[in-house]
Amino acid sequence: MDLHHSSHAGESHGTAGSYMVGFVLSVILTAAAFGFVMTGMLTGQHALLAISALAVVQIVVHLVFFLHMSTSSAQRWNVMAFGFTVMTMVILVGGSLWVMHNVAMNMMSR
Structure with a gap:
């Protein structure tokens, strides 16, 4: 070995x-x-x-x-893991911005 x-x-x-x-x-x-x-x-x-x-x-x-990172078959799992990470970040950041916007519109800007 x-x-x-x-x-x-x-x-x-x-x-x-x-x-x-x-x-x-x-x-x-x-x-x-x-x-x-x-x-x-x-x-x-x-x-x-x-x-x-x-x-x-x-x-x-x-x-x-x-x-x-590429789209080759050897990189498939890396690309999938990166895609999942991006999707999770979009959901977290987008959801946080949406919640903060709704709080600002419904509570603070009156």
């Missing part, structure tokens, strides 16, 4: 090039969001939507380039 070499079936490890692409994309997305706020190019609702969209794109970049 070889203790120094372990096989990780189905796991893909990135190359230096893929990590560099992910890093550059992350820096560009962060700089774009920072630029929108600091220059005042977008304000109010438009700024919130643009920053939210950039955040979602950055999450995808991190998942693909750094966590190596």
